[in-house]
Amino acid sequence: MQHTFIEILRRALDEELARDAAVYLLGEDVAAGGAFGVTRGLAQKHGSARVRNTPISEAAITGLATGAALCGLKPVLEIMFIDFATLSMDCLVNQTAKYRYMSGGQLAVPLVVRTQAGAAGGAAAQHSQSLEAWFIHVPGLIVVAPSTPAEAYGLLKSAIRLGEPVLFVEHKRLYTMKEELAVGAELPPIGRARIAKPGTDVTVIAYSAMVQSALEAAQKLADAGISAEVIDLRTLLPLDMATIAASVSKTHRALIAHEAVLNGGVGAEIAARIGAELFDELDAPVLRVGCGFAPIPFAPQLERALLPGSADLVRAVRQIMGLAE
Amino acid sequence: MHDIARSLVAEPTLADWKEMYGALWRIRLFEGHVQRLAAAGEIPGFPHLSTGQEAVAVGICTQLAREDVLFTSHRGHGHVLAKGSDMEATFAEILGRQNGLCGGRGGSMHLVDATNGVLGATGVVAGNLALAAGAAWAMQAQGRENISVVFFGDGATGAGAFHETLNLAALWRLPVLFVCENNGYAEFTSREEHSNVNHVSSFAAPYGIATRTIDGNDLPAVFAAARHAIETLRRGAGPYLLECMTFRMAGHYVGDAQQYRSKEELAAIREKCPIERLRRYLVERGVNSEELDAIGERARDAVLQAVQRALEAPPPDPATVLEYVYRAPALAAIPG
Numbered sequence: 065m066q067h068t069f070i071e072i073l074r075r076a077l078d079e080e081l082a083r084d085a086a087v088y089l090l091g092e093d094v095a096a097g098g099a100f101g102v103t104r105g106l107a108q109k110h111g112s113a114r115v116r117n118t119p120i121s122e123a124a125i126t127g128l129a130t131g132a133a134l135c136g137l138k139p140v141l142e143i144m145f146i147d148f149a150t151l152s153m154d155c156l157v158n159q160t161a162k163y164r165y166m167s168g169g170q171l172a173v174p175l176v177v178r179t180q181a182g183a184a185g186g187a188a189a190q191h192s193q194s195l196e197a198w199f200i201h202v203p204g205l206i207v208v209a210p211s212t213p214a215e216a217y218g219l220l221k222s223a224i225r226l227g228e229p230v231l232f233v234e235h236k237r238l239y240t241m242k243e244e245l246a247v248g249a250e251l252p253p254i255g256r257a258r259i260a261k262p263g264t265d266v267t268v269i270a271y272s273a274m275v276q277s278a279l280e281a282a283q284k285l286a287d288a289g290i291s292a293e294v295i296d297l298r299t300l301l302p303l304d305m306a307t308i309a310a311s312v313s314k315t316h317r318a319l320i321a322h323e324a325v326l327n328g329g330v331g332a333e334i335a336a337r338i339g340a341e342l343f344d345e346l347d348a349p350v351l352r353v354g355c356g357f358a359p360i361p362f363a364p365q366l367e368r369a370l371l372p373g374s375a376d377l378v379r380a381v382r383q384i385m386g387l388a389e
Numbered sequence: 390m391h392d393i394a395r396s397l398v399a400e401p402t403l404a405d406w407k408e409m410y411g412a413l414w415r416i417r418l419f420e421g422h423v424q425r426l427a428a429a430g431e432i433p434g435f436p437h438l439s440t441g442q443e444a445v446a447v448g449i450c451t452q453l454a455r456e457d458v459l460f461t462s463h464r465g466h467g468h469v470l471a472k473g474s475d476m477e478a479t480f481a482e483i484l485g486r487q488n489g490l491c492g493g494r495g496g497s498m499h500l501v502d503a504t505n506g507v508l509g510a511t512g513v514v515a516g517n518l519a520l521a522a523g524a525a526w527a528m529q530a531q532g533r534e535n536i537s538v539v540f541f542g543d544g545a546t547g548a549g550a551f552h553e554t555l556n557l558a559a560l561w562r563l564p565v566l567f568v569c570e571n572n573g574y575a576e577f578t579s580r581e582e583h584s585n586v587n588h589v590s591s592f593a594a595p596y597g598i599a600t601r602t603i604d605g606n607d608l609p610a611v612f613a614a615a616r617h618a619i620e621t622l623r624r625g626a627g628p629y630l631l632e633c634m635t636f637r638m639a640g641h642y643v644g645d646a647q648q649y650r651s652k653e654e655l656a657a658i659r660e661k662c663p664i665e666r667l668r669r670y671l672v673e674r675g676v677n678s679e680e681l682d683a684i685g686e687r688a689r690d691a692v693l694q695a696v697q698r699a700l701e702a703p704p705p706d707p708a709t710v711l712e713y714v715y716r717a718p719a720l721a722a723i724p725g
Contacts, residue, residue, distance in 0.1 A: 131522060131537075132527040158511075167509065169716075
């Protein structure tokens with residue numbers, strides 16, 4: 065049976081609440097199901113003490129979850145939109161991420177901050193951003209961005225059990241995507257990428273919803289006789305350079321695709337590392353595909369014009385391959 | 390100190406007050422060494438002294454159990470010592486040494502002594518308030534009777550996180566004691582210049598939080614108010630805000646010339662000194678001066694020994710600089 069991304073997240077949370085009494089859910093409207101219905105029914109099932117609504121106070125609830133994590137709870141905090149993580153930033157960057165280090169290993173923060181990012185359906189400039197790059201700049205944080213419902217199921221469970229502060233970035237465009245869930249499958253490890261589609265001519269590195277665009281592009285490229293290997297990063301911090309290196313050493317060409325803007329992005333980081341570590345393997349410059357450098361606009365025509373899609377990836381791969389338009 | 394504190398069921402005895410007199414001196418002298426060594430360039434960074442505010446630390450922390458947790462601010466040496474953390478390990482951390490509380494990774498503004506319930510000082514003004522509320526939430530969720538205490542200055546009330554946390558703590562009836570050390574200054578700016586609200590305790594009323602404003606340099610007054618507040622918290626009656634009016638005898642940080650304070654204000658220091666005041670209190674109750682001098686001397690010796698041992702400690706091994714960013718070896722092995 066197929067399940068949506070939202071249903072599968074709910075199932076993962078439900079199972080972790082049942083598995084570990086230290087797991088607590090909190091956030092704005094989570095007891096009522098959350099803005100997207102991810103936590104629907106969990107307060108009824110696990111009790112209002114385990115699934116708690118909070119005031120609209122991102123600074124305080126991020127601190128609250130961090131302080132509770134220092135004292136034995138394993139909170140899963142929902143920040144409704146990553147755009148509002150700006151209000152959590154002081155705590156996440158200055159406290160949460162640094163606690164283990166500043167205390168010389170005396171304390172840990174087993175905390176998952178679930179948040180939701182990306183553009184879809186006219187959410188416009190303040191509810192559509194892809195801000196994950198800000199967080200990969202911070203030692204001590206883990207950043208995870210799943211690409212499919214089944215991936216999200218395993219990665220969320222692994223994140224909750226990790227014992228480190230994890231920012232778990234869900235893409236709103238994936239929420240309605242459906243997928244089978246293999247029963248009893250091994251949970252994917254945090255910090256390891258996966259090969260979403262094997263190939264031999266070019267490596268396309270993506271994460272979150274852009275993995276779906278990369279797979280679409282790979283199909284179109286296959287029709288043109290180009291074999292693209294698609295890497296789903298899954299974890300953005302730490303980066304799994306071993307998987308990237310193995311692939312690029314085979315294909316000798318790399319494209320990095322994300323929905324975030326290119327400036328200072330995850331792609332810039334990966335491109336720099338490929339350049340430094342795999343220069344001799346490269347047959348072509350590393351290219352990146354990302355969002356146009358503007359806030360996300362409201363009108364559907366403008367939103368479409370700004371966001372990268374599979375056609376952009378196909379164009380970039382053809383450029384890497386030295387093929388004419 | 391904790392042993393006497395936990396055994397206190399009646400009013401403190403004269404012996405208890407004498408012990409607290411020694412505790413005030415230990416903090417004062419400990420910070421005197423911090424000031425001296427910072428000025429000499431032997432302490433990295435810019436430590437903040439609580440000189441003049443010691444009665445708040447001792448009056449409150451003396452009454453905490455080891456399992457009660459404490460969060461403090463950038464001006465937190467006194468709180469950490471008053472809760473019973475080891476003087477040598479605390480000083481070694483301020484020096485940035487290997488056997489400091491945090492192995493030299495934290496320093497003066499990030500002291501943590503987890504087994505003693507000191508869950509952290511923070512360098513971000515108001516950054517500790519929600520953490521303390523979170524610790525209190527954990528205790529409430531786990532059905533424990535312990536409480537969480539957080540110290541902050543009046544400057545923290547300008548931050549949104551202060552108001553957000555007060556609202557949340559009241560709403561969830563969290564066992565957290567908010568202790569404002571109102572020394573009249575937010576760094577270099579006087580209270581009059583940064584708020585029309587004279588008393589921090591005024592912020593408690595709209596949220597329905599119990600509060601008192603007290604003379605924070607009067608140790609018996611602090612002790613009595615803290616005792617009442619802590620009892621309230623342990624009963625599960627929700628948070629409490631204690632505003633302790635106090636007096637920063639030193640500058641904002643070591644080296645601050647304090648040109649923003651008047652000569653008259655600085656001249657009032659001795660009159661307000663919490664150690665002088667407790668001394669008068671004890672002399673009025675028949676304790677002789679020689680005995681109090683001897684307590685001071687013992688404190689001086691104990692602090693000096695701790696500081697000397699801390700100074701002999703080795704610096705951290707540079708090869709360990711990447712340790713403790715993550716725990717999981719699989720993650721720690723991946724650079725970034």
